[in-house]
Amino acid sequence: MSRRVVITGMGPVTPIGIGNEALVDGLCSSRSGVSEIELFDARTFPTRIAAQVRGLDPRAILGPGATVSVLADRKVSLAVLAARLALEDAFGKALAPEGTFLSLAVGLEVLLLDHLVNEPEDEHFLRVPLDRAPREVAERFSVDGPIETHVSACVAGAQAIGHAFRAIRRGECDVALTGGTDSMVNPMGVGGFTLLSALSTRNDLGPRASRPFDRRRDGLVLGEGAGLLVLEERTRAMKRGARIHAEVLGYGTSLDALHVTAPPVDGEGATRAMRAAHRDAGIAASEIDYVNAHGTSTPQNDVAETRAIKAALGERARAIPVSSTKSQIGHTISAAGAIEAIVTALALERSIVPPTINLEEPDAECDLDYVPGAAREKRLTIAQSNSFGFGGQNAILILRRAE
Amino acid sequence: MGEPRVVITGTGVVAPLGRDRSSLLDALLAGKSGIHEAHGHAVGEVVGFDPARDAGRTKNLKYMSRASALAVAAARAALAEAGLTPATDAEGDELACFLGIGMTSSEVTDLEKLVTLSRDEQGISLTLMGERGLRATNPLISFKILSNMPLCHVALLTRARGANAALQSLGGETFSVLAEACSEVREGRARAALFGGVDSQLDKAGLLQLSRRGLLGREARPFDAAATGRVLGEGAAFLVLEREDDARARGARILAAVGGIALAPSHRVSLAAPGVDSLERAIERAGRPGSAVLASASGDLEGDRAEALALRPLGVPITATRGALGDALAAGSAIDLVVAVAALERGRLPAIQNLTRATADLDLVREPRALALDSILVLAAGLSATVGACRIERAG
Numbered sequence: 001m002s003r004r005v006v007i008t009g010m011g012p013v014t015p016i017g018i019g020n021e022a023l024v025d026g027l028c029s030s031r032s033g034v035s036e037i038e039l040f041d042a043r044t045f046p047t048r049i050a051a052q053v054r055g056l057d058p059r060a061i062l063g064p065g066a067t068v069s070v071l072a073d074r075k076v077s078l079a080v081l082a083a084r085l086a087l088e089d090a091f092g093k094a095l096a097p098e099g100t101f102l103s104l105a106v107g108l109e110v111l112l113l114d115h116l117v118n119e120p121e122d123e124h125f126l127r128v129p130l131d132r133a134p135r136e137v138a139e140r141f142s143v144d145g146p147i148e149t150h151v152s153a154c155v156a157g158a159q160a161i162g163h164a165f166r167a168i169r170r171g172e173c174d175v176a177l178t179g180g181t182d183s184m185v186n187p188m189g190v191g192g193f194t195l196l197s198a199l200s201t202r203n204d205l206g207p208r209a210s211r212p213f214d215r216r217r218d219g220l221v222l223g224e225g226a227g228l229l230v231l232e233e234r235t236r237a238m239k240r241g242a243r244i245h246a247e248v249l250g251y252g253t254s255l256d257a258l259h260v261t262a263p264p265v266d267g268e269g270a271t272r273a274m275r276a277a278h279r280d281a282g283i284a285a286s287e288i289d290y291v292n293a294h295g296t297s298t299p300q301n302d303v304a305e306t307r308a309i310k311a312a313l314g315e316r317a318r319a320i321p322v323s324s325t326k327s328q329i330g331h332t333i334s335a336a337g338a339i340e341a342i343v344t345a346l347a348l349e350r351s352i353v354p355p356t357i358n359l360e361e362p363d364a365e366c367d368l369d370y371v372p373g374a375a376r377e378k379r380l381t382i383a384q385s386n387s388f389g390f391g392g393q394n395a396i397l398i399l400r401r402a403e
Numbered sequence: 404m405g406e407p408r409v410v411i412t413g414t415g416v417v418a419p420l421g422r423d424r425s426s427l428l429d430a431l432l433a434g435k436s437g438i439h440e441a442h443g444h445a446v447g448e449v450v451g452f453d454p455a456r457d458a459g460r461t462k463n464l465k466y467m468s469r470a471s472a473l474a475v476a477a478a479r480a481a482l483a484e485a486g487l488t489p490a491t492d493a494e495g496d497e498l499a500c501f502l503g504i505g506m507t508s509s510e511v512t513d514l515e516k517l518v519t520l521s522r523d524e525q526g527i528s529l530t531l532m533g534e535r536g537l538r539a540t541n542p543l544i545s546f547k548i549l550s551n552m553p554l555c556h557v558a559l560l561t562r563a564r565g566a567n568a569a570l571q572s573l574g575g576e577t578f579s580v581l582a583e584a585c586s587e588v589r590e591g592r593a594r595a596a597l598f599g600g601v602d603s604q605l606d607k608a609g610l611l612q613l614s615r616r617g618l619l620g621r622e623a624r625p626f627d628a629a630a631t632g633r634v635l636g637e638g639a640a641f642l643v644l645e646r647e648d649d650a651r652a653r654g655a656r657i658l659a660a661v662g663g664i665a666l667a668p669s670h671r672v673s674l675a676a677p678g679v680d681s682l683e684r685a686i687e688r689a690g691r692p693g694s695a696v697l698a699s700a701s702g703d704l705e706g707d708r709a710e711a712l713a714l715r716p717l718g719v720p721i722t723a724t725r726g727a728l729g730d731a732l733a734a735g736s737a738i739d740l741v742v743a744v745a746a747l748e749r750g751r752l753p754a755i756q757n758l759t760r761a762t763a764d765l766d767l768v769r770e771p772r773a774l775a776l777d778s779i780l781v782l783a784a785g786l787s788a789t790v791g792a793c794r795i796e797r798a799g
Contacts, residue, residue, distance in 0.1 A: 040529060041529045041530070042529070042533065043529075043530065043533065044529070044530045044531075044532070044533025044534045045529075045532075045533040045537070046533070046537075106571070108548065108549065108550060131571060131573075131788055134788065135788060138668070138788070143668075144668055144670075145668060146579060146666040146667065146668055146789050147576075147668060147788045147789055148570055148576065148579050148789075149570060149571040149576065150568065150569070150570055150571075151504060151550035151551055151569050151570065151571045152550075152551040152554070152567075152568065152569045153549055153550070153551050156551075159568050162568075163568065163583060166583075166586065170586060187529055187532060191517075191532065191536075191537050191540075192544075192545040192548065193545070194537055195537065195540055195541075195542040195544060195545050196542060196545050196546075197542065252566075253565075253566045253567050253568070254496075254564060254565060254566070254567070255500060255555075255558040255563060255564045255565065255567050256558075256564070257495060257558040257559050257561075257562050257563060257564045258559070259559070260463065260466065260546055260552070260555050260556065260559055269564065272496060272564070276566070276592065280592070389551070390546075390549060390551075390555075391546075391549065391551050391552060391554070391555030392555055392558065392559070393551065393554070393555065393567060393569075
């Protein structure tokens with residue numbers, strides 16, 4: 001019998017709530033975290049809205065010793081806060097047990113154009129290693145196991161969790177701190193996605209701009225945040241009487257290998273990743289009770305994803321709820337897969353189906369039950385969390401209600 | 404019955420001294436140096452690499468970084484040798500792809516137009532950036548910058564469609580990637596895996612970053628008492644991994660096998676020096692010591708000393724490639740794996756270059772040495788937060 005892996009700690013830091021209770025409240029009250037960009041002057045940018053984490057105080061989170069460049073990199077404070085919450089949730093104190101494996105997804109480095117013009121004076125330059133956030137987390141919470149930094153953008157969060165899950169299942173470690181952190185709400189982050197024509201320019205809609213599966217969706221809305229989880233080998237968790245949020249049952253990935261800049265319209269690669277995850281979990285597609293969709297609110301993704309879900313789940317696709325948390329918190333890129341895994345675990349634990357807000361009139365080709373408008377109460381046993389990325393990577397996590 | 408063994412049936416490398424493992428080993432055995440001067444620093448540069456010729460499909464070049472092109476060239480060579488280049492999508496579904504990638508690489512020149520148009524007397528103006536800078540910028544630049552792009556380009560140009568991950572690596576983390584790739588194959592989720600490391604940041608920005616931290620030396624002198632720091636290298640290296648039974652069943656030529664892989668947090672004592680205990684832990688967990696060690700010593704006095712201390716009890720010959728190639732960080736440890744495969748095949752160990760007076764009393768290889776090699780322990784340490792040890796075993 002192979003080792004089982006459970007989630008015993010979760011630390012979400014999101015635009016609609018920090019911590020599990022606040023996040024549940026945010027999901028159930030159908031709040032949007034999207035508003036005008038306040039983190040920099042975006043007045044002349046085509047997109048001037050994003051989902052920001054309000055009241056984040058890097059100085060309070062990181063303490064007096066933090067350097068200017070670490071303070072300026074919101075990914076670090078988001079991750080440190082999320083790690084603290086996850087560890088406290090799991091162990092009652094912010095300290096990683098001996099041998100904890102750290103598997104973290106980290107977003108792209110903040111690119112400061114000023115530094116291309118002027119000779120940089122500090123370490124904060126074009127090519128700072130992305131492992132600053134994992135290092136800060138490791139040092140602050142005494143993580144003494146191996147460290148992995150996942151860099152696969154939109155699927156990185158799910159992949160980081162997938163690797164932590166596999167490492168525990170294989171017996172390489174008993175505890176892992178894992179998840180993702182990202183903030184692209186900066187000039188080059190918003191600028192870069194603008195160049196990709198990926199962002200919604202419906203600034204007038206504000207909190208209603210992120211509208212997955214809706215006929216009038218026009219692109220994604222950037223978000224920022226972090227989601228960290230404590231994964232633990234199940235007997236270890238049971239022995240110490242830990243509260244189990246959910247079990248990680250399976251993980252699957254695939255590559256589209258079709259085109260670097262465009263997703264396949266039929267979602268074929270995503271379907272393969274879903275099937276791989278079902279195989280890995282040892283379940284049939286008909287056992288899935290809920291899908292937390294990637295649901296970016298881009299014209300292409302939502303149609304392709306709908307097709308992929310139908311192809312992988314067959315009849316079941318029409319019988320179950322499918323919703324997109326990005327409707328509320330935007331696309332948090334490297335944190336998305338991790339935050340959404342937490343949302344999925346909360347859905348299982350609290351018997352709630354989170355909503356897709358702003359879905360007023362579904363796209364003709366988006367014909368599933370997307371849980372429009374408001375959360376529902378429903379007992380769920382097995383749920384699937386989808387992540388797809390630019391460049392054609394797909395990653396799927398399968399979670400089960402704690403037994 | 405033990406776990407199925409994972410074997411190597413193809414290698415691909417693009418390194419300063421060679422584009423395949425044989426010529427790379429020949430150059431190392433001949434004592435050649437791949438290091439020259441650029442941007443005011445000694446660098447281990449891949450000279451004469453032509454992405455259009457060496458990385459295949461030219462229409463992708465406009466949004467392919469040099470790192471992506473290097474990776475594609477090495478990955479294709481590895482698959483070609485293994486005879487596993489997918490001919491159909493179904494074959495691609497069975498091919499996993501795992502990659503260790505260096506620091507985010509973007510050529511400053513790509514952003515010149517954006518900078519120029521977004522600039523006023525005071526510097527960068529966000530107002531101007533929104534008004535005209537962004538509009539005039541090539542939208543494909545974002546694809547050059549995204550960290551996972553080398554993986555995606557490799558997938559696209561090899562038709563690898565299976566399991567995958569891209570991890571950031573400064574060296575040691577590349578062995579984490581290898582461990583994941585091996586388990587993917589061993590546990591049967593993929594028929595074969597492409598595993599590799601790639602790094603290319605030999606420009607002003609990359610060099611400045613490391614030199615400002617005092618990490619760069621005038622020349623690379625592994626284990627030498629007069630070492631002044633590492634020389635930055637670049638390149639890419641890939642292995643094709645399969646289960647031994649699968650490889651034998653299809654009659655593949657088995658080049659070598661992956662023995663134990665072990666990882667440990669580096670518990671660094673300085674920016675470039677891992678803790679000795681971390682290295683010892685990784686070495687011990689990688690299994691019995693092999694017939695020789697390929698150390699990751701780069702010419703960093705403190706880092707090399709830590710490695711020397713950890714390796715002393717093994718009592719086997721120790722060599723290192725970074726005196727000749729520089730430290731290609733994410734790619735360096737993958738290049739070393741390829742060198743180890745070649746050394747096992749040929750029964751010859753290259754000498755450590757630029758080693759005059761050793762810092763430690765070890766059996767350091769000073770002249771190319773011919774000896775019967777059963778396995779080679781490859782170490783990956785240096786700047787990374789993780790140290791790794793991997794034993795490459797002779798085929799058969």
